[in-house]
Amino acid sequence: MNEENSATRYLKDFSAGWFGGIVQVLVGQPFDTVKVRMQSNPDLYPSTMSCIKNTFKNEGALAFYKGSSTPLIGIGACVSIQFGALEAMKRVFGGKDLTLSQLYVAGGISGLSNSIASTPVEHIRIRLQVQAKNSELYRGSIDAIQKIYKSHGFNGLYKGHCITMIREFFGYGIYFAAYEKIINRFIKFYNVNSRTDLSSWQVILAGGTSGVILWTFLYPVDLIKSCIQTDGFGKNAKYSSSLNCFSTIVKQGGYSALYRGFVPCILRAFPVNAMTFMAFEFAMNIMGRL
Numbered sequence: 646m647n648e649e650n651s652a653t654r655y656l657k658d659f660s661a662g663w664f665g666g667i668v669q670v671l672v673g674q675p676f677d678t679v680k681v682r683m684q685s686n687p688d689l690y691p692s693t694m695s696c697i698k699n700t701f702k703n704e705g706a707l708a709f710y711k712g713s714s715t716p717l718i719g720i721g722a723c724v725s726i727q728f729g730a731l732e733a734m735k736r737v738f739g740g741k742d743l744t745l746s747q748l749y750v751a752g753g754i755s756g757l758s759n760s761i762a763s764t765p766v767e768h769i770r771i772r773l774q775v776q777a778k779n780s781e782l783y784r785g786s787i788d789a790i791q792k793i794y795k796s797h798g799f800n801g802l803y804k805g806h807c808i809t810m811i812r813e814f815f816g817y818g819i820y821f822a823a824y825e826k827i828i829n830r831f832i833k834f835y836n837v838n839s840r841t842d843l844s845s846w847q848v849i850l851a852g853g854t855s856g857v858i859l860w861t862f863l864y865p866v867d868l869i870k871s872c873i874q875t876d877g878f879g880k881n882a883k884y885s886s887s888l889n890c891f892s893t894i895v896k897q898g899g900y901s902a903l904y905r906g907f908v909p910c911i912l913r914a915f916p917v918n919a920m921t922f923m924a925f926e927f928a929m930n931i932m933g934r935l
Contacts, residue, residue: 661928666724675709676913683906719766730755756817824855856918865903
């Protein structure tokens with residue numbers, strides 16, 4: 646692959662990933678808001694329906710899209726990095742007929758690369774999502790970034806970075822390995838030449854299933870991340886570390902508490918990830934795969 650084609654390929658990978666990320670936010674933000682509120686405040690939101698009713702009654706329908714301006718830009722960038730890094734790693738490993746372990750490592754590295762952007766993006770989004778009406782500390786994404794940076798610097802913006810890296814590496818290793826394996830099975834089973842010949846329902850099924858697998862295994866890690874990122878700073882922090890957060894949650898609510906908010910998450914998992922991969926594959930097909 647010459648330099649021009651290589652640059653074009655990277656641009657297409659990242660552009661298609663960005664498109665997939667925007668679709669992901671538009672479809673998944675309401676589910677994510679319910680999930681985060683249940684994770685961070687179980688006393689106020691003990692169930693999925695109580696969270697939905699309480700939020701809608703007190704704050705209106707737009708409350709489910711709180712903090713969405715940051716993700717529309719940031720998650721677009723994050724998913725762009727994920728897919729761009731994934732496609733690059735697949736080429737490093739040879740591009741075709743990769744083993745499950747190679748796909749896992751490629752996905753893990755893509756997630757790790759993504760964590761540089763996803764930590765501050767998700768941190769700001771989560772803090773905006775949990776704000777109740779009439780008690781809002783931050784007026785919006787920019788205001789939150791400015792206040793947190795002014796008080797706590799880059800370390801404040803990157804609160805929860807270690808647990809995010811753990812989630813991203815192991816989570817996206819599983820996520821992309823599952824997706825690629827399912828897609829490859831479809832290609833062989835239906836005897837088509839490449840993924841461009843697969844139908845929409847096959848891409849939707851592969852993407853949605855990979856999302857369900859991801860969140861089923863990694864949900865407790867995500868819960869700990871949310872608790873850390875909605876916690877106070879410095880002396881006002883409830884948790885001294887991710888391990889302390891884990892032990893505190895288990896001590897207070899048992900191991901089942903690690904799946905608090907799982908219902909809206911798993912309801913979100915299939916449609917959001919199905920549409921994310923559908924958008925990515927659609928964009929790649931429109932631009933033309935190299």
